[in-house]
Amino acid sequence: MIIIMKPNASEEAVKKVTDLIESKGLTPHLSQGSQVTIVGVVGDKSRLAGSNIEISEGVDKVVSVTESYKLVNKKFHPDDSVVPVGNTHIGPGNLTVMAGPCAIESREQLMETAFAVKKAGATFLRGGAYKPRTSPYSFQGLEEEGLKYMKEAREATGLNVICEVTSAHAIEAASKYVDMLQIGARNMQNFELLKEAGKSGMPVLLKRGLCATVDEWLNAAEYIISEGNPHIVLCERGIRTYETSTRNTLDISAVPVIRQKSHLPVIVDPSHATGVRAYVGPLAKAAVAAGADGLMIEVHPNPACALSDGPQSLTFDAFEKLMDELKPYCELSGRRISF
Amino acid sequence: MIIIMKPNASEEAVKKVTDLIESKGLTPHLSQGSQVTIVGVVGDKSRLAGSNIEISEGVDKVVSVTESYKLVNKKFHPDDSVVPVGNTHIGPGNLTVMAGPCAIESREQLMETAFAVKKAGATFLRGGAYKPRTSPYSFQGLEEEGLKYMKEAREATGLNVICEVTSAHAIEAASKYVDMLQIGARNMQNFELLKEAGKSGMPVLLKRGLCATVDEWLNAAEYIISEGNPHIVLCERGIRTYETSTRNTLDISAVPVIRQKSHLPVIVDPSHATGVRAYVGPLAKAAVAAGADGLMIEVHPNPACALSDGPQSLTFDAFEKLMDELKPYCELSGRRISF
C-alpha cells in the first residue's frame, strides 16, 4: 500500500500517518520529494482494515499495490489450471465447445439439439432450466423438469451437460442432474450464490458480470475457490458499453488479460456478447485466435421460434458449418476440439 | 411493435411477415415508402413470444413500442405512489432521510449513531447486517446479531430501520426485526431475491444496479410488484462509467426520468455514488433540488475506523451540519423533512 501526501501536508500529518502504520505493527517507508511525500507500507495489508488512511489529514490518495484475490492469482500460482468435468477437462490443449439452446423448451427440442451439436463436434450441451429474464412476464424456464431432460440428453449422447443456477435451491437440484454449474452474468456478485457454488464442489462456469471489471470477476472466483472448490472456468460474454449495434461489447482482450492475471481457464460466449447470429462466427474464430480455452454457442432447432434469444441462435446447419471452419483455427492454437 | 424491412426486401418477404402476424391473431399495418417498408403491429405483443421476427428474411430491425413493465408504469398509473413504512411514509410531501453506518459493527456503534442521526433529523436508521463485499476476505457483516441491534435501536429512538438482504434466508430474518428491506445494487437482477421480497409484503428499497438502465430497474421493480407487493421505493446510487474521480457516477437525471416513467418514489444515495465524503453534501442538495423523495447517507461515529466505506461516511457533526443546510432546499421543494 502506498500513501501519497498532499503537497502542503504538514510534518505532523505525515507523522500521524506513520505512527498509525507503526501502531499496527507495520513499517512505513518515507520518500520525501520537493513536491510530495510518499509513504510506502509493505506487509500484511489486512492489519490496516478499519484504518481509513485516505481520510487522514494531509493524505491525497492511497494506492493499493497487491490484488485482493490470492488463490486464483497467477502471481502465486503460475501454472495454468486444468478443470476436470465429466468425461473431459477444460484448459490447456483442449478447445471446449459448449452448445445448445438458451432455454430448454421441451424434451424434444433438447434431445434433437443434443444429437445435432454432438454430431458437429461439441463436447458439452448447454441449456437453461432457470432463466433470469429482465421482465417477469417473459418465459422463466422449465426448472427441475428441464434438468431431467438434460440428464437424459447426457445419457443418450455422452455429452457433458451444463445448466445455469440462480439460487441455492437450484444448485441442489442441478447437482443431481448435470456435470457443471453455470453462474450467470447477473449473479456474478450474488455472493451467497457464489459461496453455495463453492460448497457444492461441482465444476463452475463463472460468467463475467455485465459491467464487472476483470478484478471484480477474479474476486468473484475467489469467493468460490476460498470455499475449497478450485474447479472454476471463467466465461467472457460481453460487457455493457454505450455501443448499441451489438447487445453487449465482447471484451476480447479479457482472454489475454485473464491469461496474464490468473491460472483459471477462460472461454468466450459470442452469442450473448453480440445478440446477432451473423456475428457469432467471426467472433468465435477471433476468440480461438486470441487464445480462449473454449466457446459457448447458442444453437436451436428453429431459432425463429425460440422462446429466448432466438435472434442470436445458430441453426444446426450453421453450427456444423462453423465447427468445420473452426478446426484449422483450433489447430493453429495448439488445441484439440474433441475429447 | 414495428418491423422495418430492408430496402431490398422482396414482396414475398413482406408477405411472410404479415402472414405470421395474422396467424397470431394480430393485424399488421403496412407503410410502403420509396426506400423502405414498415409494418406496424398493434395489440397484445405477448402473442408474438417465440416468433423472432427480427431474423425473418428481409427484416432490418424490430422496434418495441411499449415498455414491458406495466404495474410500475406511470402511463397506466398516473398518480404518484405513497409508500407507508413504520411510522411514516415515503413519497410526495416528505423528504425521507435514511442515515447510519455502512456496516453494523457493534451494538455501541449502532446505538450511538442512531441517537445522533435522530437528533439531526433523520427518520430512518440504515445499517448493513449482511454485507456484499467484492472480496471474500473483507468484513461480511454481523448477520442476525446486527438485525437485533437494529430492532433495539428502533425501540430506543423511534427511528424506522432498514437493512439490506442478500438471500431468502436474510429476508426471513430481517422481516422479524426491521421496517424495510433493501435490495442492493449487486442484487438488482437477482430475480429469485426480488420474487421473495415481493412475497414478503414488506416495504422494499430497490437500489439501481451498477450498470442497470432505467428500464431494467423498473422491470426489476415489476418483479416485486407482480408478486402483489406495491410498497417499493427506488434508490439511485450511481452507475458505472469510465470516470474514476468518483467511485460511481451519480445519474442525477434518473430522478426526473423516474418521475416521468413511474409512479414510485425515488431517493438518492450520494455516499455510495461518490465514495468521497467531501462530495456528499453538494450532491445531497442537488438531489433534493432535482426532486428526490429522500436521501440515504452514510454516517459513522469515527469514519477513520469504519470497517466498510469509511472514506465516504460523515461524522455526526458533519451530518448535523448537512441536515441544517438541507432544510431550506427541502422547503423549496415543498417537502417536510420530519415525520
Add this chain to the structure above:
Amino acid sequence: MIIIMKPNASEEAVKKVTDLIESKGLTPHLSQGSQVTIVGVVGDKSRLAGSNIEISEGVDKVVSVTESYKLVNKKFHPDDSVVPVGNTHIGPGNLTVMAGPCAIESREQLMETAFAVKKAGATFLRGGAYKPRTSPYSFQGLEEEGLKYMKEAREATGLNVICEVTSAHAIEAASKYVDMLQIGARNMQNFELLKEAGKSGMPVLLKRGLCATVDEWLNAAEYIISEGNPHIVLCERGIRTYETSTRNTLDISAVPVIRQKSHLPVIVDPSHATGVRAYVGPLAKAAVAAGADGLMIEVHPNPACALSDGPQSLTFDAFEKLMDELKPYCELSGRRISF
C-alpha cells in the same frame, strides 16, 4: 512516481530500475516487503520521459503520483479564479446564466431570443454560428453572418455573447464579434484548436468531451493556459454512458470534483446533458445546489421549429419561469444572478 515490482522480481531487476532512476539524476526510495518491493521516485518526473520503466524486467506497474496539469491545478493555485468577460465576471459570488438558441437561424430569431433571455435575467446570449453536426446533411450554421447578428444582439441588449468555434479561422472571425469563445465537446482534444484559443487571449468556455475524464478535461484546459491565457471556464455537459433515457448522462459530481482539483469556474449545461426539455429545470436547480458557477440553457422562440436541438430547448415562457424558480437556489448558494 511509484514503481511496483512483481513478487518474483530478482534483485538484479530491482537494481536495474534504481540504476536507471539514478542515471537520470533522481533518487529512488526502496520499500522492501515480504511480497513485493516498491520503488518511490520523487522529483522532476519529466526527466524520465522516454524511460518506459513499466516494461523493464520485473516491473508490475507504475503509478503516477502527481497530476500532469500544473497551472490549472488547485494544489498549486489554491484561490478560485474569477474570469472577467465583457461587462461581468464568472466565478465566486456570481451565477452566470448563458441562454439562447442552439443554432442561430436568422437575425429575427436571434434578436427576439436575446430580448427574451435578457428580460428573464440571463447575462449571456449563446448561439451557434458554426455547428458541429453528426451528419454532413444536417444544418451547419450561418457562420460569419451569424456572428454579426450576435454582435448586433449584444449592442441592442447589453448581453455578453458567446459562440462556439471549430477552427482557427472561426476563432479569428469570432474574436471580432463576441465576448467569449466556446470550445465544444467534440473538439475538447482538438489540441490545435486549444492552442489557437490560448493564443487568442479571449475568454474561453471549455466544454467537457463526450467521454473525457476530469483529468483529461483539466489537461485540455492546461493547453489553453500554457499559451498564456488564464481566462478559462469549464462546462459540464453530460458524458456518454450506456443509459439511453437521456441523450447524455449529466455528471453532476463533476462540479464538486472540479472545485477540489482546480481553481477554474465550472458551469453546467442541462440542455445538452439531457436532450429533453422536461428535465432541464430539475437539473438546472440541481446544478446550482451542487455549487456550479453558472448555467448554459437552450432557449428558442419556437422549439418545435428549431433547426437544431429543438426537443431540448425551452420556450421563452418556460425559461422565464425557470429563472424565477432558480432565484431562491441562487441565494442559498450565496450567488447573485444579475450583474
Add this chain to the structure above:
Amino acid sequence: MIIIMKPNASEEAVKKVTDLIESKGLTPHLSQGSQVTIVGVVGDKSRLAGSNIEISEGVDKVVSVTESYKLVNKKFHPDDSVVPVGNTHIGPGNLTVMAGPCAIESREQLMETAFAVKKAGATFLRGGAYKPRTSPYSFQGLEEEGLKYMKEAREATGLNVICEVTSAHAIEAASKYVDMLQIGARNMQNFELLKEAGKSGMPVLLKRGLCATVDEWLNAAEYIISEGNPHIVLCERGIRTYETSTRNTLDISAVPVIRQKSHLPVIVDPSHATGVRAYVGPLAKAAVAAGADGLMIEVHPNPACALSDGPQSLTFDAFEKLMDELKPYCELSGRRISF
C-alpha cells in the same frame, strides 16, 4: 420515421401530427391499437428538418428508420470497396499491415524501423509527425521534418507511408510527403478536418473516436465521402469503457458490424486498443480471424526509450515473430499479406 403516440393521446393530437406530416408533402400511415397509436412516415425525411415532432402534444417518441449516412452505406452500395493507396490497395483479398513507431523521433529511428518492418512483411510504414497528446508538456512531434523522413523512408524501402494529420495545415504539408492521411480518434468529429481531408482527395484512414458509436463513425466517413473522396479506410482502435486492465477496450465486433453496414474496408489497431505489448499478438490474430482488412501495429527499435507509447510497442524481433505467426491466419481468411 415512426411516431409513437402516448396511450392517452387525444384524437386531435394525432390529427395535429398527421396534418404536420401532410403539410410537408409526406404521407402518414396510421396503426391504431388498443393501447397506442403509431404513425409511420415514409419518404424524404429531410423535409421534416425543423419539425421537432417529438415535442408535439401527445407524442411519446420518434424512431428513425433509416441511417443518415448514405454514400458509405452498404444498403445502397452493396459491393465492398477497394481503396488504392500508393503501390497497393486495401480491401478484399489483401491483409494490409501498417507498422512503425507511434512518434517519429529522429531520421535514424525511422529509417531503421522502416527497413525492419519491411523485412518482416509490412506494406505500410506508420509514424506520427503531429502528435495529439493529453498533456501540453508531452512530446508533440517533429512536424514537417518528420514528414520529410517519412518520404525518405518510402523512397528507400518502397513502403507506403501514412501520417496522422491534426489540422488543415498538416493536411497540406502531409499531402506532399505521404501516401495516406490518418485522422486520429480525438479528431473523428473534428468536422472541419474531415471536410479538408475530403477535399484533399488523398486516401484517408479514419480512426474510430474514443467513444464513438458505429453510426457516428460512419457519419464521420460520410463527411469525407460527401466531399467527393471515396478513398476511406476505417480503423477500430478500442473504445472507452470502465475496464482499466487495458488502455481501451478493443471492440472486435466492430469488424463484422462494419462489414454488414458499410462497404468500406476496416482495419484494427491492437496497440492503441490495449496499451500493453503482451496483448498485441493475441488481438492481432483475433482481428484477422474476425475478418479485418488489415492491422496497424506499433514497432520501435527500443520500446524502453520511446518518447510516446513505448509500453505498447513491439521490438523488431517481436514484430517479425508476430508476422510469421499471422501468416496462417491470413491464409485462412483468404487474404495475401504482401503486395
